[in-house]
């Protein structure tokens with residue numbers, strides 16, 4: 001039962017939300033609808049702002065399409081500006097207020113126990129009903145950030161795991177205990193307000209703890225701390241038996257090692273305990289531009305491999321063409337020194353971060369034209385530096401999004417939520433994203449960086465590329481080093497390749513070439529995006545020893561689809577994917 005104080009707080013929050021929605025309807029909606037209408041009118045009369053937009057590519061590939069679908073495809077950008085931006089604002093406001101309510105009423109721990117019992121009840125009911133179809137979370141495909149359509153969801157028994165709260169901050173043990181649907185934006189808000197952060201804070205606001213643990217998560221501090229999962233000290237899952245299982249280094253250590261990358265194939269994660277570290281207010285960031293591939297690859301590797309104490313806390317690279325890149329190294333600091341300016345890059349009127357970095361390149365004619373630059377960034381601005389522009393995907397969705405006037409008037413509403421963007425995808429756009437668009441992160445040994453850039457250039461010619469170093473610890477589990485090199489680099493390619501704009505790109509063929517290259521060099525694919533690996537290739541890239549053992553021991557084989565069935569195209573039909581009876585292709 002809610003206490004009087006909680007009811008009062010809830011009433012205040014509900015009132016605030018009500019008035020915010022009213023204000024958005026009165027003041028914001030007319031503004032965004034006018035913007036959408038103006039953009040529509042201009043592009044209708046004059047044509048697209050840039051040649052071969054993603055909408056043009058989508059339409060070029062559709063043989064037959066109804067006039068209405070064609071119209072909705074061609075004019076998605078104004079639709080996004082008019083409606084998706086204010087919808088995202090309402091959703092974010094609701095969530096922000098909800099988090100504030102939970103934190104202020106301190107009601108999360110009590111409610112957590114009830115929510116765990118509810119997950120257990122659903123699993124036990126599934127057992128009582130004869131365990132017909134395997135289970136997966138009920139989280140709908142449109143809500144997750146991954147661009148993939150979760151076809152397997154149609155064939156599974158869905159279990160609601162609606163758990164969105166930060167449970168406990170333990171300042172003595174230096175840990176934070178959270179529920180699986182807590183997002184990175186939510187966590188960084190709560191923790192930085194108390195002077196803490198987590199060692200690896202993946203930067204898109206909407207990424208969730210559950211997805212980053214059961215899938216994979218990385219950030220520019222991963223060369224010191226490893227993947228997101230490596231910073232966790234305890235997991236709690238509800239297994240196939242409907243019981244709650246706790247796993248840590250000391251308690252069920254094998255289960256603890258098997259949960260990362262398990263894609264829900266062992267049970268439902270209901271809580272995670274993550275290490276915290278003291279946060280400082282700013283990041284002092286040094287940008288080093290290069291116009292030579294060998295030089296930036298060497299520098300990036302050196303910086304990533306410096307011993308702890310000497311290494312910068314953050315190392316990241318943005319590659320703008322095969323030869324030109326900016327490598328960034330940074331450390332947290334308490335104050336802004338007088339040796340460099342403060343750049344609050346997260347402010348809505350500021351240029352998108354990747355555009356700002358690009359302006360520092362040699363020979364680009366930018367303000368700096370190639371010299372090393374130092375800046376201070378507020379900590380949260382640094383963490384979420386790629387959020388406003390969804391890395392660089394937003395430039396194709398809202399082509400005028402980085403225009404100074406747009407930023408000034410509408411930048412505070414950016415970015416549109418990836419979930420809502422998915423709802424605006426027509427069939428033509430869906431096919432375009434599947435076949436002509438690349439979203440891919442590959443983890444390759446860092447000594448193969450230059451070779452990998454050449455391979456990405458040959459197959460995708462897609463820039464910028466994201467470089468993020470990552471240490472792989474030698475512990476049993478799904479992903480472990482197969483060679484002496486333990487430092488890896490995540491190479492991320494996001495967007496539409498130039499060849500797709502010319503109508504010459506085959507996403508599947510290129511994807512397979514890159515996958516084969518990564519496998520040959522003992523690397524790994526980050527599985528949230530397209531994977532064309534066959535089951536055998538998948539099982540050879542990822543070590544299934546521990547996962548298979550535990551799935552058998554805990555009777556999870558019938559209860560949950562195996563990871564391959566969830567993440568790979570070759571898993572076959574929806575029904576096959578759900579039951580794990582995937583096509584055995586080579």
Ligand SMILES: Cc1cc2nc3c(=O)[nH]c(=O)nc-3n(C[C@H](O)[C@H](O)[C@H](O)COP(=O)(O)OP(=O)(O)OC[C@H]3O[C@@H](n4cnc5c(N)ncnc54)[C@H](O)[C@@H]3O)c2cc1C
Nearest residue numbers: 144145180202203208210211214215217218264268269528
């Ligand atoms: C635009 C974009 C930007 C991205 N940016 C970054 C980035 O900056 N850094 C980074 O590291 N990654 C990034 N990613 C990839 C991201 O790490 C993965 O998508 C990751 O899996 C988190 O996504 P999610 O929170 O939507 O999880 P989901 O996609 O919902 O979950 C991933 C998997 O985990 C399983 N799972 C989730 N919750 C539970 C649970 N409670 N119990 C059991 N199983 C569960 C699900 O079965 C699912 O298969 C990005 C992806 C996109 C599309």
